[in-house]
Amino acid sequence: MKDHAAVKAALRAMRIETPSWAYGNSGTRFKVYAQAGVPRDAYEKVADAAMVHRLTAAAPSVALHIPWDRVDDYADLARFAADQGIRIGAINPNVFQENDYKLGSVCHPDPGVRRKAVDHLLECVDIMDATGSQVLSLWFADGTNYAGQDSIAARQDRLADALREVYDRLGPDQRMLVEYKLFEPHFYSMDVPDWGTSYAHCVALGDKAQVLVDTGHHAPGTNIEFLVTVLLRFGKLGGFHFNSRNYADDDLMVGAADPFQLFRIAHELVRADAIRPDSGVEYMLDQCHNLEAKVPALIRSVLNVQEAVAKALLVDADALATAQQAGDVLGAHGVLMDAFSTDVRPLLAELRTELGVDPDPIAAYHASGYQQQIETARTGGQQAGWGA
Numbered sequence: 001m002k003d004h005a006a007v008k009a010a011l012r013a014m015r016i017e018t019p020s021w022a023y024g025n026s027g028t029r030f031k032v033y034a035q036a037g038v039p040r041d042a043y044e045k046v047a048d049a050a051m052v053h054r055l056t057a058a059a060p061s062v063a064l065h066i067p068w069d070r071v072d073d074y075a076d077l078a079r080f081a082a083d084q085g086i087r088i089g090a091i092n093p094n095v096f097q098e099n100d101y102k103l104g105s106v107c108h109p110d111p112g113v114r115r116k117a118v119d120h121l122l123e124c125v126d127i128m129d130a131t132g133s134q135v136l137s138l139w140f141a142d143g144t145n146y147a148g149q150d151s152i153a154a155r156q157d158r159l160a161d162a163l164r165e166v167y168d169r170l171g172p173d174q175r176m177l178v179e180y181k182l183f184e185p186h187f188y189s190m191d192v193p194d195w196g197t198s199y200a201h202c203v204a205l206g207d208k209a210q211v212l213v214d215t216g217h218h219a220p221g222t223n224i225e226f227l228v229t230v231l232l233r234f235g236k237l238g239g240f241h242f243n244s245r246n247y248a249d250d251d252l253m254v255g256a257a258d259p260f261q262l263f264r265i266a267h268e269l270v271r272a273d274a275i276r277p278d279s280g281v282e283y284m285l286d287q288c289h290n291l292e293a294k295v296p297a298l299i300r301s302v303l304n305v306q307e308a309v310a311k312a313l314l315v316d317a318d319a320l321a322t323a324q325q326a327g328d329v330l331g332a333h334g335v336l337m338d339a340f341s342t343d344v345r346p347l348l349a350e351l352r353t354e355l356g357v358d359p360d361p362i363a364a365y366h367a368s369g370y371q372q373q374i375e376t377a378r379t380g381g382q383q384a385g386w387g388a
């Protein structure tokens with residue numbers, strides 16, 4: 001049996017970043033559902049993120065999406081976050097929601113549109129400087145719908161040029177993470193469809209460029225823990241956008257559909273000692289909560305990640321190595337399954353008590369009166385940014 005104190009120490013150090021956009025109203029392609037009490041601006045999103053951190057002691061930063069979270073004074077927003085006990089995490093530029101970007105952003109055939117997109121990315125590095133953020137989180141909706149619509153090769157060249165210009169603008173402590181996505185919004189070709197494309201561009205750029213794995217962005221059946229392991233091996237895993245999927249980019253609560261997949265990913269991360277905050281791997285959520293209340297959904301998501309990681313930390317690495325070495329297939333698999341089958345909730349409750357937070361953060365949220373408070377105080381909440 002693994003030493004519980006060591007497991008708790010690792011969990012105590014682990015940080016999970018929540019996304020500002022998960023606090024806003026969202027929906028499906030067909031309808032955005034307004035909820036009472038959702039934030040009206042970036043400050044209120046930061047306040048909600050701080051509430052998640054107060055209750056979990058595990059989510060000390062919030063990612064921003066620009067321009068969804070545009071404010072007059074980013075240093076002031078960072079100060080507000082610090083007053084609330086959290087900090088600004090990754091900055092996510094948005095180059096997918098203007099008419100100009102219909103045919104792409106940094107890969108657009110028109111150099112004028114490309115210039116506009118790159119200028120926005122550079123502006124986001126300025127926002128990193130102002131907020132103290134060290135992570136630029138890039139995702140491009142660029143692609144084509146029809147064979148022959150544009151040159152795939154030329155688009156790769158344009159992508160490389162844009163990434164290079166932004167990379168060269170990064171400060172010494174700043175990194176760029178390049179996210180990929182199999183399909184959507186484009187259906188014939190995406191310009192960064194997979195981790196291989198992202199990896200190749202990051203290698204060409206240098207050490208400050210790494211791959212971002214969004215767990216919802218793969219073909220069904222993709223072995224995500226395999227690609228995570230390969231990226232870790234080459235020092236190119238920059239971070240995650242955690243969420244859960246059944247069919248496509250569902251953006252449901254991490255660990256909801258397949259907690260075993262999350263555990264398998266966590267096992268590879270623990271094996272590589274990548275849970276530590278200084279490991280260089282960012283643990284971020286990328287979700288939207290269409291039906292459920294947002295703040296408790298984010299709390300639940302943080303708990304789901306902690307549960308998967310706790311189980312992974314309980315894997316008896318020596319027994320596993322011995323079984324693997326001996327070619328004991330069932331024995332090795334059994335070691336993993338023993339850990340996965342462990343109920344880690346008591347251990348996590350104990351950890352929370354030690355950290356001075358309620359052992360049941362969701363119950364604590366409902367008892368706190370926060371939901372009633374925001375519903376009374378906030379009217380006309382902001383849409384997360386996308387949707388109908």
Ligand code: LRH
Nearest residue numbers: 092139179214241249286
């Ligand atoms: C794209 C994506 C990307 C965006 C976010 C809102 O599907 O995963 O990370 O920035 O959703």
Ligand code: MN
Nearest residue numbers: 179214241286
């Ligand atoms: Mn994402």
Ligand code: MN
Nearest residue numbers: 214216249286
């Ligand atoms: Mn996505």
